[in-house]
Amino acid sequence: KAYTEPYRPQFHFSAEKNWLNDPNGLVYDDGVYHLFFQYNPGGDTWGAMSWGHATSKDLLHWTEQPVALEARGFPNNITEMFFSGTAIVDEKNTSGFGRQGKAPWVAMYTSYYPTEQTLPSGKHVRTNQQAQSIAYSLDKGMTWTTYDAANPVILDPPAPYQDQFPEFRDPSVFWHEDTERWVAVISLAKLHKVLIYTSHDLKKWDLASEFGPANAVGGVWECPSIFPLSLDGGESQKWVLMLGLNPGGPPGTVGSGTQYIVGNFNGTTFTADSDSVYDGSGPTDGVIFEDFEGDKTLADRGWITTGDFVGASPAKGTLDGQNTVTGFKGNQLLNTFLNGDATTGTLTSKPFDISQRYINFLVGGGSNINKTTIQLKVNGRAIRTSAGSDSETLSWKSWDVTALQGKSGTIEIIDNATGGWGHINVDEISFSNTRANSQVANWMDWGPDFYAALGWNGLAQDERTVIAWMNNWQYGATIPTDPWRSAMTIPRHLALKTIGGKATLVQEPAGKWESITRGRNASTFPRVNGVRELGRIGKALEIDLTFSNRRPSLSGNSSEFGIVVAATKDYTQQTRVGYNFDTQEVFIDRSLSGDVSFDATFAGTYSAPLSPSANGSVSLRVYVDWSSVEVFGGQGEATITSQIFPSTEAVYGRLFSTGGATSNVTLRVKEVRSTWQ
Numbered sequence: 001k002a003y004t005e006p007y008r009p010q011f012h013f014s015a016e017k018n019w020l021n022d023p024n025g026l027v028y029d030d031g032v033y034h035l036f037f038q039y040n041p042g043g044d045t046w047g048a049m050s051w052g053h054a055t056s057k058d059l060l061h062w063t064e065q066p067v068a069l070e071a072r073g074f075p076n077n078i079t080e081m082f083f084s085g086t087a088i089v090d091e092k093n094t095s096g097f098g099r100q101g102k103a104p105w106v107a108m109y110t111s112y113y114p115t116e117q118t119l120p121s122g123k124h125v126r127t128n129q130q131a132q133s134i135a136y137s138l139d140k141g142m143t144w145t146t147y148d149a150a151n152p153v154i155l156d157p158p159a160p161y162q163d164q165f166p167e168f169r170d171p172s173v174f175w176h177e178d179t180e181r182w183v184a185v186i187s188l189a190k191l192h193k194v195l196i197y198t199s200h201d202l203k204k205w206d207l208a209s210e211f212g213p214a215n216a217v218g219g220v221w222e223c224p225s226i227f228p229l230s231l232d233g234g235e236s237q238k239w240v241l242m243l244g245l246n247p248g249g250p251p252g253t254v255g256s257g258t259q260y261i262v263g264n265f266n267g268t269t270f271t272a273d274s275d276s277v278y279d280g281s282g283p284t285d286g287v288i289f290e291d292f293e294g295d296k297t298l299a300d301r302g303w304i305t306t307g308d309f310v311g312a313s314p315a316k317g318t319l320d321g322q323n324t325v326t327g328f329k330g331n332q333l334l335n336t337f338l339n340g341d342a343t344t345g346t347l348t349s350k351p352f353d354i355s356q357r358y359i360n361f362l363v364g365g366g367s368n369i370n371k372t373t374i375q376l377k378v379n380g381r382a383i384r385t386s387a388g389s390d391s392e393t394l395s396w397k398s399w400d401v402t403a404l405q406g407k408s409g410t411i412e413i414i415d416n417a418t419g420g421w422g423h424i425n426v427d428e429i430s431f432s433n434t435r436a437n438s439q440v441a442n443w444m445d446w447g448p449d450f451y452a453a454l455g456w457n458g459l460a461q462d463e464r465t466v467i468a469w470m471n472n473w474q475y476g477a478t479i480p481t482d483p484w485r486s487a488m489t490i491p492r493h494l495a496l497k498t499i500g501g502k503a504t505l506v507q508e509p510a511g512k513w514e515s516i517t518r519g520r521n522a523s524t525f526p527r528v529n530g531v532r533e534l535g536r537i538g539k540a541l542e543i544d545l546t547f548s549n550r551r552p553s554l555s556g557n558s559s560e561f562g563i564v565v566a567a568t569k570d571y572t573q574q575t576r577v578g579y580n581f582d583t584q585e586v587f588i589d590r591s592l593s594g595d596v597s598f599d600a601t602f603a604g605t606y607s608a609p610l611s612p613s614a615n616g617s618v619s620l621r622v623y624v625d626w627s628s629v630e631v632f633g634g635q636g637e638a639t640i641t642s643q644i645f646p647s648t649e650a651v652y653g654r655l656f657s658t659g660g661a662t663s664n665v666t667l668r669v670k671e672v673r674s675t676w677q
């Protein structure tokens with residue numbers, strides 16, 4: 001069925017009509033990828049949660065199937081909704097649900113009970129209880145039978161968490177070969193914990209361990225899963241815990257996001273690698289500036305302390321170490337700088353020698369402030385300037401300053417307050433030879449529209465493939481689409497690679513894209529300065545862009561290179577995808593991307609850290625669909641997923657290079673055929 005409505009994704013899965021959210025029950029069996037998903041059969045906002053179903057042979061073309069598990073009592077008297085969960089093929093018939101040698105499929109999901117009731121199993125559930133249930137299918141997922149004799153198979157959270165029964169959800173099940181048992185990972189959403197259960201028959205579950213809180217803990221933890229990957233394609237294997245966070249996503253986003261933690265799993269317990277979890281302290285090899293609670297003396301902490309910041313302007317501006325905000329972790333605090341004043345100002349450090357590879361800083365904006373920026377100057381020239389931060393939450397950033405080692409620099413803390421109190425929020429500036437963790441998490445995707453990611457069961461370890469809901473709880477229900485609402489991301493193949501000394505998740509688009517792209521030859525541009533028009537490039541695109549790394553601009557102007565996509569002829573609508581050489585970040589800027597009016601937080605720019613490759617170039621692969629942009633940077637260690645809602649006329653594109661020329665540019669733009677015809 002061809003879809004042609006405005007904004008209708010041409011090569012992403014969306015349902016013909018109605019609301020969808022999380023991918024569920026992903027199973028690969030007999031050459032077919034099954035995608036179940038949170039679905040409202042009765043409307044285009046969240047409700048009556050059921051499991052929709054779609055199938056594909058190549059992860060590119062999808063066929064929507066009848067609803068697999070419909071909310072019990074739909075539409076008028078719903079007594080049970082089917083929340084997120086997973087499915088497996090029970091090859092050995094451990095569950096006993098099989099018939100005549102046919103292996104049953106078993107789904108484990110969260111039953112959400114809107115009202116108190118006694119169930120057919122005799123179990124009693126309370127209003128708003130979330131509990132874990134199972135269902136089986138003997139026809140490869142087309143129809144399901146709920147296990148009413150004993151559901152829910154996990155009724156209540158364990159002691160001492162029994163009061164968490166309304167926040168206990170999203171079981172993810174897999175077969176653990178070494179211990180020959182089923183493992184289920186379930187979230188205690190509000191407590192930022194995952195519980196690990198084991199079972200021999202999928203019916204009786206024993207609590208084995210718990211993990212968390214760790215790393216990002218804004219909002220709730222949802223949709224956790226763990227899976228093994230080989231490290232650098234070799235013999236050694238690590239486990240990855242992948243989980244959703246809502247709200248509290250990546251820096252610069254509002255709403256939901258997905259983080260991962262690398263570690264080990266022995267069949268009962270997940271243990272995080274120490275370099276994959278953030279302990280609140282960050283790198284402190286060489287502290288340039290560190291501020292603590294006001295009562296501490298700073299002099300013994302490092303080489304340059306608050307007292308060593310000179311030249312505050314206006315003169316009354318001081319770093320007074322006031323703690324006006326509580327609730328941050330560890331040593332994070334809010335500093336009042338130029339307080340009670342809407343004047344902008346700068347604090348400049350004394351000169352110091354640049355001795356290590358990274359300068360890291362833990363900074364956030366404060367309330368009523370426009371932007372707080374940090375700037376590194378060498379010989380009086382701005383070499384690096386951070387993107388302004390408005391968020392009260394402190395987040396780590398790192399600059400790679402390897403090329404500047406041996407030089408003498410200064411750091412400026414710039415308060416761009418234009419109204420009310422000028423708060424800045426700087427906790428630490430330090431040197432180290434490793435990059436700081438950013439916003440206390442390893443973000444799987446740095447954009448606003450990648451949530452509830454889940455992998456397919458039934459694939460080999462090195463074929464691990466995930467898909468995510470390409471939307472955000474912040475504005476999910478108001479995106480301007482009709483009669484459907486929300487799509488899935490493109491499926492991504494996962495691997496673990498050592499990058500910057502750390503096991504890092506790398507992602508690439510899964511599927512044979514050659515089969516749906518129309519080739520155009522690559523163009524090369526020895527040098528691009530300003531803009532280079534590309535004309536009408538289309539609306540459904542696969543773009544490869546490679547270019548040489550540039551030194552940061554000496555002018556203080558931002559030095560960026562990239563491509564404008566989905567632009568109208570007059571460029572009043574445009575989406576910018578590029579690389580910032582000053583901050584060493586890939587970005588998607590959707591602030592002018594089309595309709596951004598439906599939510600005040602939608603317009604914005606999203607950035608992911610990415611070091612240039614060893615040969616000094618930067619590579620980006622970009623997928624543009626009628627209402628989304630996904631970028632994969634480098635080896636796939638930096639990805640950003642972002643919805644956009646441009647006009648149907650937004651088919652133009654151009655290259656841009658600001659703050660100087662970019663050289664060795666190779667560009668290949670391919671048109672992606674609709675997968676719905």
Ligand code: FRU
Nearest residue numbers: 022038049083084222223452
């Ligand atoms: C995540 C989520 C899950 C829940 C489902 C309900 O997006 O909130 O935790 O199971 O959506 O639709």
